[in-house]
Amino acid sequence: MAAGRVDVRRRIDVEKVNREYGHTNPVKNVCNYPPNSKNSASFHKSKLGLGPKRCGLDNVARVKNDVRSMLDNEAKQPPQKKRKFSPIVWDLENKELSSSSKTRVIATTTSLSSPPSPVKLSNSDSNQVDKQPPVSADLIKEERSPPESLVSNSGAALSPSPSGQGCQDDEQEKDLMGKDSFQTPNLFTSRWASDDDDEDGSLTEEKIRSSSLESGEFEREELEGDGVQSDERSNNVLYACKGEDKGCKLDSGYVMDIDDIREEDAIADQSDLDVEESAGSGMNMLLGCRSVFEYERLNKISEGTYGIVYRAKDKKTGEIVALKKEKILGGRDLEEYGFPVTSLREINILASFLHPSIVKVKEVVVDDHDSVYMVMEYMEHDLKWLMDSMKRQFSTSDVKSLMLQLLEGVKYLHDNWVLHRDLKTSNLLLNNQGELKICDFGMARLYGSPLKPYTTKVVTQWYRAPELLLGAKKYSTAVDMWSVGCIMAELLTKEPVFKGTNEIDQLRKIFDTLGVPNEKIWPGFSELPGAKANYSKQLYNLLRKKFPVASFTGSAVLSDAGFDLLNRLLTYDPEKRITADDALNHDWFREIPLPKSKEFFPTFPPKV
Numbered sequence: 001m002a003a004g005r006v007d008v009r010r011r012i013d014v015e016k017v018n019r020e021y022g023h024t025n026p027v028k029n030v031c032n033y034p035p036n037s038k039n040s041a042s043f044h045k046s047k048l049g050l051g052p053k054r055c056g057l058d059n060v061a062r063v064k065n066d067v068r069s070m071l072d073n074e075a076k077q078p079p080q081k082k083r084k085f086s087p088i089v090w091d092l093e094n095k096e097l098s099s100s101s102k103t104r105v106i107a108t109t110t111s112l113s114s115p116p117s118p119v120k121l122s123n124s125d126s127n128q129v130d131k132q133p134p135v136s137a138d139l140i141k142e143e144r145s146p147p148e149s150l151v152s153n154s155g156a157a158l159s160p161s162p163s164g165q166g167c168q169d170d171e172q173e174k175d176l177m178g179k180d181s182f183q184t185p186n187l188f189t190s191r192w193a194s195d196d197d198d199e200d201g202s203l204t205e206e207k208i209r210s211s212s213l214e215s216g217e218f219e220r221e222e223l224e225g226d227g228v229q230s231d232e233r234s235n236n237v238l239y240a241c242k243g244e245d246k247g248c249k250l251d252s253g254y255v256m257d258i259d260d261i262r263e264e265d266a267i268a269d270q271s272d273l274d275v276e277e278s279a280g281s282g283m284n285m286l287l288g289c290r291s292v293f294e295y296e297r298l299n300k301i302s303e304g305t306y307g308i309v310y311r312a313k314d315k316k317t318g319e320i321v322a323l324k325k326e327k328i329l330g331g332r333d334l335e336e337y338g339f340p341v342t343s344l345r346e347i348n349i350l351a352s353f354l355h356p357s358i359v360k361v362k363e364v365v366v367d368d369h370d371s372v373y374m375v376m377e378y379m380e381h382d383l384k385w386l387m388d389s390m391k392r393q394f395s396t397s398d399v400k401s402l403m404l405q406l407l408e409g410v411k412y413l414h415d416n417w418v419l420h421r422d423l424k425t426s427n428l429l430l431n432n433q434g435e436l437k438i439c440d441f442g443m444a445r446l447y448g449s450p451l452k453p454y455t456t457k458v459v460t461q462w463y464r465a466p467e468l469l470l471g472a473k474k475y476s477t478a479v480d481m482w483s484v485g486c487i488m489a490e491l492l493t494k495e496p497v498f499k500g501t502n503e504i505d506q507l508r509k510i511f512d513t514l515g516v517p518n519e520k521i522w523p524g525f526s527e528l529p530g531a532k533a534n535y536s537k538q539l540y541n542l543l544r545k546k547f548p549v550a551s552f553t554g555s556a557v558l559s560d561a562g563f564d565l566l567n568r569l570l571t572y573d574p575e576k577r578i579t580a581d582d583a584l585n586h587d588w589f590r591e592i593p594l595p596k597s598k599e600f601f602p603t604f605p606p607k608v
């Protein structure tokens with residue numbers, strides 16, 4: 001094992017877990033939730049006071065109270081090493097820590113220096129009207145900092161063992177789970193041994209049916225001898241990609257270089273916590289989790305940069321779930337951390353959150369190859385796929401319903417100090433109950449005050465805010481709100497609104513539609529690194545042309561109120577861009593046609 005790598009194959013110290021989490025009953029198995037809690041999310045929510053009732057919380061003082069009570073509670077616990085804020089919780093063995101000189105994880109101790117400003121109608125329109133009430137003095141005075149409660153003790157428990165039985169050795173497993181509750185998996189004959197699926201990435205109805213007949217038999221023939229290559233194959237995806245242009249080209253022309261994340265991590269390293277500080281406390285993310293063999297793999301849904309998503313069935317309950325296999329990309333992440341930072345972020349954040357608009361992580365499971373899988377509620381569609389396959393556009397009331405749910409989710413994230421940083425239609429899932437949920441938190445991170453420099457290579461290019469494209473290193477929640485604006489436009493027309501082929505072209509497309517910004521409408525614009533370049537000379541905001549009040553051609557129409565919301569989302573100056581909270585209260589959602597209720601939302605043919 002390379003120096004500093006996390007040894008995830010530790011056994012659980014059941015007694016320690018019981019001691020740490022104050023269990024009166026011994027931990028039986030699986031993830032270390034306290035008695036009566038159904039899953040880690042509810043555990044963390046109840047512990048952090050961030051449960052559903054707190055959704056929409058915008059009172060910073062209340063958050064601080066949560067932090068205080070959390071800290072008080074912690075003070076009553078046996079002495080532990082204190083951590084600074086970190087979205088990442090893991091467990092390292094101290095001896096390994098000392099052997100690595102560079103074992104630091106990204107984190108931020110920051111909070112927002114400038115509170116949300118009054119929102120003005122802006123963009124390249126020269127006549128800006130201040131239509132919003134001033135921000136309350138209390139809010140401005142309040143020093144905003146991320147609640148420590150959010151970042152401590154979060155994360156599901158993970159810990160693969162070399163035994164192939166998840167995190168326990170055989171005997172312990174039998175004791176904890178009941179003698180016949182666990183079927184010994186054969187890695188080399190299981191569907192989980194291979195990342196491959198059908199050539200077209202999906203199974204036919206017939207194959208899905210036959211694969212569900214009896215797990216094992218069908219797969220055994222299909223995948224004999226395939227397992228050993230699976231990790232190599234998934235690694236090769238990155239290497240092949242990196243060989244080309246140092247980055248991975250994604251669905252919408254977005255190039256994300258793994259080095260960008262590292263660059264960001266290095267920036268964050270300068271003042272944030274190091275692993276050593278985090279190692280002494282927090283949950284072991286790999287502690288006590290079940291094996292992936294509890295699930296029968298059905299078909300591959302998607303393969304992205306950071307993970308492969310499968311549809312799978314819980315062998316015990318028959319429940320259909322989505323399993324995201326976190327890719328171990330090799331390189332520094334693997335050598336120094338033993339696990340990709342992006343995956344740690346995603347698991348840690350998702351396991352901490354519980355909101356109807358955020359995809360629910362049920363548990364984390366492992367296999368014998370040290371692969372980690374996030375088990376999520378299964379959602380039938382993502383909005384990108386849906387719009388690509390739909391013949392008609394969403395109606396205005398459909399779009400309002402989707403936008404409200406999206407804004408609720410974004411508000412929840414921002415209230416809880418998280419920037420998603422990769423909002424796009426393929427990261428918005430929709431189920432047949434008309435529920436929208438945000439997924440893919442690989443790029444998400446905590447934010448706080450004072451603003452810190454982060455990498456600008458976040459957010460898929462078409463949804464990337466102008467401040468990021470122009471190289472601003474300090475940014476905040478407004479980057480997500482720009483993406484929400486792009487998503488609103490796309491939901492109305494079924495087409496991405498700014499479809500640049502590269503970063504320069506992306507800016508050109510934005511400027512061609514909204515006009516070139518200037519110091520008057522965006523103070524500080526001219527100081528941005530990219531502002532000197534010679535872009536378009538187009539001075540006017542032509543957005544209304546793309547979204548007229550009426551149309552005789554069947555193209556998207558937008559009322560004045562709807563256009564006002566879109567314009568406020570696609571406002572150049574991040575300080576003036578509308579917040580999720582204000583957007584939720586926008587008049588557009590109160591005018592006819594009203595948002596469609598979820599029960600009446602149309603259903604669509606399944607993806608598989």
Ligand SMILES: Nc1ncnc2c1ncn2[C@@H]1O[C@H](COP(=O)(O)OP(=O)(O)OP(=O)(O)O)[C@@H](O)[C@H]1O
Pocket residue numbers: 250251301302303304305306307308309322324359376377378379380381382385426427429439440441442
């Ligand atoms: N819970 C889920 N239920 C159903 N499908 C899902 C679920 N989560 C993700 N997917 C599908 O998998 C796709 C990729 O998921 P995700 O974005 O989390 O992976 P990723 O590797 O980070 O992808 P990318 O590189 O595109 O960002 C989604 O667009 C969606 O189609």
